[in-house]
Amino acid sequence: MNKNRRAGVTAAVMTAIIIVGIVEIRQNALHNANASTASDQDKTITLGYVNWEEDVAVTYLWANLLRQRGYHVDLQALDLGPMYAGLSKGGVDVFLDAWVPEQQQYLHHYSSTLTEIGRWYEGVTQEGFVVPQYVTDVHSISDLKTHASEFGNQVIGIDAGSVEMHIAQKALDDYGASKLTLVPSSDLAMLATLMKDYEAKKPVVVTLWSPHWIYSEYKLKYLSDPKGDWGKAGRIQGEANKAWASEHPQAMKWFRNFKLSEHQLETLEQDIHAAKTPQAGVEKWMQNNRSTIDTWFT
Numbered sequence: 001m002n003k004n005r006r007a008g009v010t011a012a013v014m015t016a017i018i019i020v021g022i023v024e025i026r027q028n029a030l031h032n033a034n035a036s037t038a039s040d041q042d043k044t045i046t047l048g049y050v051n052w053e054e055d056v057a058v059t060y061l062w063a064n065l066l067r068q069r070g071y072h073v074d075l076q077a078l079d080l081g082p083m084y085a086g087l088s089k090g091g092v093d094v095f096l097d098a099w100v101p102e103q104q105q106y107l108h109h110y111s112s113t114l115t116e117i118g119r120w121y122e123g124v125t126q127e128g129f130v131v132p133q134y135v136t137d138v139h140s141i142s143d144l145k146t147h148a149s150e151f152g153n154q155v156i157g158i159d160a161g162s163v164e165m166h167i168a169q170k171a172l173d174d175y176g177a178s179k180l181t182l183v184p185s186s187d188l189a190m191l192a193t194l195m196k197d198y199e200a201k202k203p204v205v206v207t208l209w210s211p212h213w214i215y216s217e218y219k220l221k222y223l224s225d226p227k228g229d230w231g232k233a234g235r236i237q238g239e240a241n242k243a244w245a246s247e248h249p250q251a252m253k254w255f256r257n258f259k260l261s262e263h264q265l266e267t268l269e270q271d272i273h274a275a276k277t278p279q280a281g282v283e284k285w286m287q288n289n290r291s292t293i294d295t296w297f298t
Contacts (some may be wrong), residue, residue: 042247043071048083048092051159052187053212054236055097057268058120058260060278062096064286065293066251079161080106088113093244094255098237099125102163107239115245117238117255123211123262124233126222127164129155129171130208132198133219138205140224144177150203153180156193157207160184168207171229180205194218211262213269257296264292 045066049059063073076092080103086092088110094117098107102125107114131138138147144155155172157165169182185193190206191214197204198218205223214220238255245252260268267288272281286293 045071046074046093048076048078048095050080051077053269057272058096060282064282084110087241090241094240096238098239100235113242115240115242117240119235119237120258121236126210128230129205129223130220131205133221135203141171141175148179151205154183155180155205156190157182157184158187158190164207174227174229211265213266213273216266254296
């Protein structure tokens with residue numbers, strides 16, 4: 001009888017444990033569901049971007065996509081240094097144009113507050129000095145020192161605080177081409193100068209990068225860099241504020257699904273360049289790439 005009583009007590013205890021376990025599982029499931037719902041309800045995001053062609057393109061694309069899904073999207077145009085500071089402190093939630101290894105010092109400095117979204121551009125990046133192909137007597141950076149006057153003794157660059165401009169100045173010094181002044185401007189101003197001089201068949205040298213839509217419309221060439229100042233081919237990835245990322249798992253999943261081929265990014269940039277506004281260009285591209293977009297939201 002004692003044996004039967006102990007068996008009965010054990011069964012009762014086991015039943016109680018099972019019931020408590022079921023209750024805990026249901027409570028945890030409810031808590032997780034509520035947490036997920038709370039995260040989904042907080043549909044706000046600040047997308048930061050630098051005024052570079054590919055960054056404008058993908059940032060405006062994602063602003064459209066997120067707004068279609070009920071998000072309130074704020075866009076902030078910043079220089080690269082303030083971009084990373086804002087991303088670290090939470091003033092910016094997502095930055096999609098982190099070039100590696102060029103921006104590695106920022107990524108290392110702010111690593112404790114950032115979460116890598118992942119590589120979204122399926123091609124490779126390149127940077128360097130670029131001239132039109134009709135400039136037939138200049139092939140290497142070392143040629144610039146003997147042809148400086150043909151370029152008006154200047155190289156047209158972009159914003160002064162960019163990593164690219166620091167590399168460009170070092171390259172000019174290393175190749176003995178210090179006669180040329182590196183002129184800071186902006187992405188748009190550099191392109192305007194390049195296009196104007198190209199149409200006039202005038203020698204011009206600029207700092208430029210790939211991917212970029214302009215290579216599909218103009219015949220350009222990189223100057224060779226045997227010293228390797230401009231580095232090797234790199235990648236483009238996204239970065240998010242760590243706290244924001246943990247509170248928005250659904251949006252982070254979408255961002256991590258994001259992939260563009262070289263051709264897709266090029267056509268997106270072209271559509272924006274040809275349109276009256278970035279918004280109009282993005283809308284045109286979206287209409288022609290629905291099947292690609294659908295794969296990001298599975």
